[in-house]
Amino acid sequence: MTYEVYDDVITLRLVQEACKMLDVSSEVVLKLFGEYFFSFCKMSGYDTMLRTLGGNLVEFIENLDALHSYLALSYQEMNAPSFRVEWTREGEMLLHYYSDRRGLCYIVPVPGQDDPVCHNCNNRSRLPQSPFPQLRYPALELPFS
Known part of the structure; x- marks a missing residue:
């Protein structure tokens, strides 16, 4: 890892160019970047630290x-998002994603069958069926039952 922080303008320009070259949406490029x-x-070397964050996805x-x-x-210089988990009466988990960095929410890996975060948490039995979230800026809400 480097200690270099890049302006979001540079990041979004890079995403736009990748979209043109690959003929895919920015959501796809950002999702792949988040997984990578x-x-x-x-x-x-952050694998141990990531494993200590919890024994399950929540x-x-x-x-x-x-x-x-x-x-x-x-x-x-890091400007990280913030996350909050909320449970609905129906037993679904809503993931709230807050960030002032508009346009980058798709970097967050969405819990799903091939999600690296879920695999890291060994929580594969409670995965949502839909791989795509409902997005509302600034919150990202993911049904997770």
């Missing part, structure tokens, strides 16, 4: 803000 970034973090998500606060000590 999670794997890259694990390969870069615990993992609930501890992400604490991880981001810890990482901000080293990556002082």
Whole structure:
């Protein structure tokens, strides 16, 4: 990992160029980048730290803000999103995603059959059927029953 923080304008320009070259949507490029970034973090020595965030997906998500606060000590320019889990009366989990970095929400891996975060948490028995979330800026809500 480097301690370089790139302006979101550069990131979004890179995403746009990748979309043109690959003839795919920005959501696809950002989703793939998010999956790669999670794997890259694990390969870069953060795998143990990621495993300590929780024994299941809910615990993992609930501890992400604490991880981001810890990482901000080293990556002082980091502008990480915030996450909150809410349970509905129907027993679904809503994942709230908050960020002032408009346009980057698709980087967050969506819990699903091939999601690296779910595999990391060994929580494959309670995965949602739909791989795509309902998006509302600034919150991302993912039904998870």
